[in-house]
Amino acid sequence: MKIDAVPEPNLATLREVFNRLRHQSGQSYDDLAEASGLSRRTLINIGTGTTHGDLRTWLILARTWSKSMDELLAPVWE
Template identity: 40%
Template sequence: MSNKVRSPESRSDVLAFVSENLRRLRHQTGMSQTALAQASGISRRMIVNLEGGDTNISLSSLDRLAEALGASFVALVSDPNAQSKRIDAVAWRGQACESQAVLLGSVPAQREAQLWAWSLGEGDRYEAQPDPMGWHEMVVVTQGCLLIELQEGPVTVKAGDYVIYSSAQPYAYRNVFAGVTKFIRNVVA
């Protein structure tokens, strides 16, 4: 299953703002597309396509671009004209039509804190890339049952329960149960 941000026709997702924000942040730092490609490890072609609003990209690649620009993930994906901390943008869609991750909002922390609403359709999976050291996730399941694959082994979290772990490791979310699983995810660094 893909961990790519998909660009639906409605453009009601984070890609609606990535193009504008990427170009603006790159110009503010004085970086060329080639320099940004070298600093982030993302191909220049991908950067050209993103700035043109014409591609899909993984969440971890967006993180790498933000890091190379000295910006936060939220600064790269949110509406630059928004006056509140509310973002309410779809940042990931799975294979099942019920599967999506919505970045609800963000506030400053030592580095950043993000609040997400996730849903995974039956059988769907999201595979994450490790975050930098010091990043953590707090996940509360509100419906169904979520299997989180961590280095130390799988953790099953039922509705009404929660788990806290370092996200500086490979991990994955899986819905191996009947029906839709919904959960709230807080990312803190």
């Protein structure tokens, strides 16, 4: 029996997800930092693709934007 290969997530998509949701929310980096408690530098790094962020960061962003983790992360599998 052949097992299908598990696809790799496209983590570069996280930058696009982050930027789309930040713009939709109308939040500047400063606004988002204040609302989430995350550092402005962390948010800028995600927005520019310098880093993907960690699980804790994405959980906080999901809560800040009232989104589920599924909503935030689904695009990495497309």
